Amino acid sequence: MLPSLPIEPEPRIIPAALPQPAPLNDFGTVLSPSQVRTFRDCGAKWYYKYALGLPDPPNGSLVRGRVVHQMAEAFFRAKLDGGSPDPDDLAASFDQAWDTAAAGAAFGADEDVDLLKRQAAMLTRKYLDEVAPEIEPAALELPVQGVIGGVAVRGFVDLLDTSGRIIDLKTAARKPTGVSADYAFQVATYGQLCPGASGKARVDTMVATKSLQVITQEYTVSPADLKMTAKLYPLVREAMRDGIYLPNRSSNLCGRKHCNFAEACESEFGGRVKGGEEDLA
């Protein structure tokens, strides 16, 4: 019997690295949580707003939210300066705050501007009477910046309290069912960029239902939230640079009521955006 020959190992085939397409642009050089939220919700909307810079005036609901936010900021600013602000004194500046915010707005045909203004005044009062007095601000509208996952990121922290908790004010038409994934992403971002942030956060939502409510929800940034920021910022930047900006007509925020780019979007991609004349007929 012949001795068996040693078996030569199969040569290993090392796959060559796939050539990466060159980026088509330098979009996403600096990102923010709101850019990421917009891009993930609808690539076309992000393109119209941030890449082309098309006008994006606020609708009535946004004006209502901005005015409440501005009034609360005035209250906290006075507190930060060592004062004891009185909501009655601030009420005198409400009309001016509304007029300024409404000046550049695009109110929808189905929006009742007087009702929105009344709601803004009542929500402001409720917040200043019931919630704001127990908050001890350490910083307001704080610009923050840094690098996450190799991407430059910046934004503004609404309010940082003396315990290092980030507090955000929002207005909504419906009671929130929980802290949204977008909010978790935002506070995970700011928790990394904001000096003095503890990783704790709270979102105060002023709900404009028939009986006005303020819902406060506490949140703690988790390692999983941090991982998501480290993963998503570079991926979103890469996707922006790939140059494919798909319309998302299934988004909850797609429709003529919420999107100022509906005309451009229909004209470019075809199809039909909700809220047009056919829907109203």
Ligand code: SF4
């Ligand atoms: S209309 Fe809808 S699909 Fe088109 S850009 Fe706006 S949100 Fe996106």
